[in-house]
Amino acid sequence: MSRLNLDDFSDLIERPDSGVRRDAEERRERLVVPPGALGRLDELAEWLAAAQAAVPVRAVDRPRVLLFAGDHGVAGLGVSRREAGTAHELVRAVLEGGRPVSVLARRSGVPVRIVDAGLDCDPELLPEEVTRHRVRRGSGRIDIEDALTVEEAEQAVRLGMAIADEEADSGTDVVVLGDLSVGGTTAAATLIAALCGTDASVVTGRGGTGIDDLAWMRKCAAIRDALRRARPVLGDQLELLAAVGGADLAAMTGFLLQASARRLPVILDGVVTAACALVAQRAAFRSPDWWLAGQLSGEPAQAKALDRLSLTPVLEHGVTVGEGTGALLALPLLQSAAALVAELPERAGDDEAKADAGDELREASDR
Numbered sequence: 251m252s253r254l255n256l257d258d259f260s261d262l263i264e265r266p267d268s269g270v271r272r273d274a275e276e277r278r279e280r281l282v283v284p285p286g287a288l289g290r291l292d293e294l295a296e297w298l299a300a301a302q303a304a305v306p307v308r309a310v311d312r313p314r315v316l317l318f319a320g321d322h323g324v325a326g327l328g329v330s331r332r333e334a335g336t337a338h339e340l341v342r343a344v345l346e347g348g349r350p351v352s353v354l355a356r357r358s359g360v361p362v363r364i365v366d367a368g369l370d371c372d373p374e375l376l377p378e379e380v381t382r383h384r385v386r387r388g389s390g391r392i393d394i395e396d397a398l399t400v401e402e403a404e405q406a407v408r409l410g411m412a413i414a415d416e417e418a419d420s421g422t423d424v425v426v427l428g429d430l431s432v433g434g435t436t437a438a439a440t441l442i443a444a445l446c447g448t449d450a451s452v453v454t455g456r457g458g459t460g461i462d463d464l465a466w467m468r469k470c471a472a473i474r475d476a477l478r479r480a481r482p483v484l485g486d487q488l489e490l491l492a493a494v495g496g497a498d499l500a501a502m503t504g505f506l507l508q509a510s511a512r513r514l515p516v517i518l519d520g521v522v523t524a525a526c527a528l529v530a531q532r533a534a535f536r537s538p539d540w541w542l543a544g545q546l547s548g549e550p551a552q553a554k555a556l557d558r559l560s561l562t563p564v565l566e567h568g569v570t571v572g573e574g575t576g577a578l579l580a581l582p583l584l585q586s587a588a589a590l591v592a593e594l595p596e597r598a599g600d601d602e603a604k605a606d607a608g609d610e611l612r613e614a615s616d617r
Contacts, residue, residue, distance in 0.1 A: 254488065256407070256503075257487075259507045259537070260534045262534070265536050266539055268300070270305055271296050273299075274299035274591070278295070282597055288587075295592075297542070298587070301515045308588070309592065310584060312423045314425055315578060316365070317363070319338075319340070320368035320388075320430075320497050321370035321431065322432065323388060324391050324392050324437065324476070327469075328465055331457075337430055344430065345364070350575045351575045355578060365383050365409070367496075367497040367500070368386055368496055368498055370388030385405050385406045386497055389437075398491070402497065403492035408504060410504025413501070418514045425517070427523050428577060429574075430572070431522065434496065434499070435572075436457075436469055436472055437495055438524070440453075440477060441491075445484070445528050445529065446528075453473065453550055453551035453554060454551075477494075479493050507530045510530075510536070510537040510539075516540060517578075519574045520577075524555035538561060543562065543563040545565040545577065547568060548568040564584075
């Protein structure tokens, strides 16, 4: 098998149909509610219409929460309040309904799918449908060693691509993308700092667990050291993911690229998904047109990445828990936007004007 070249996606991914978006905008101007009165809901509906290539926009009735799971060796440095190698406990808690994303998904009737890309646990601890895709057990400590081999990084990217195909083929109409990881925000901040050309201190946040000052300093030092290893391979996205990413991040990057190629809209969650989006954008500059930023978490690296991606978050609630929770909170707004523009009637005057114009045309043809 020849080595995967992520730059090939630049030719595969097209922008959503701009003509359809213009049609959606024109139709919106004719509705009974004046343009602008619904605020950003108008923009969300027009974005979705372009992604669907449909006017009026179709309802979002088959969404799915998709969570990629993995452990990161850098967590052994104490950069998280969670112990290294315990991401499987998060996975188990989500499956048992005891995490925020579980509650929200259950309340809104959205199915949750978890893909183990690199958990550091015995596969027998979790259902086979979760663990069967695993690329490797855990990822390397990125401050001193590669997270993956290049071959493993490619395998993880191809895994994400395959999951995107499965979701598109099954009829999923919007994916809420998130992660279940320990140490993942450290790897994500490293990727963002490397791609944005900034220092470790600028991107180091408190993570989803709210670390104390000492752990923050350890995290900042780990990102600083990892950055030294990332910069020499910035020209190759696959080598970058191998050096300082991880199996879950590489899989998410592959998913985002293939989902864009398959015209499948995605709502991004926090800093980890933002980092993967930034890597994907580097490979295919049109791909961000298929994504929404669900929320602004307050993580400095996420804000940096979203600015580079030119994505404006739908919500700003400071949700740092990860797991797709913040993105899932944005889903009802997207569904509401679609329902409003699809179901609101057009102004009566517009209908009368159309009828009058039709009568005039018929009279002219009779003459």
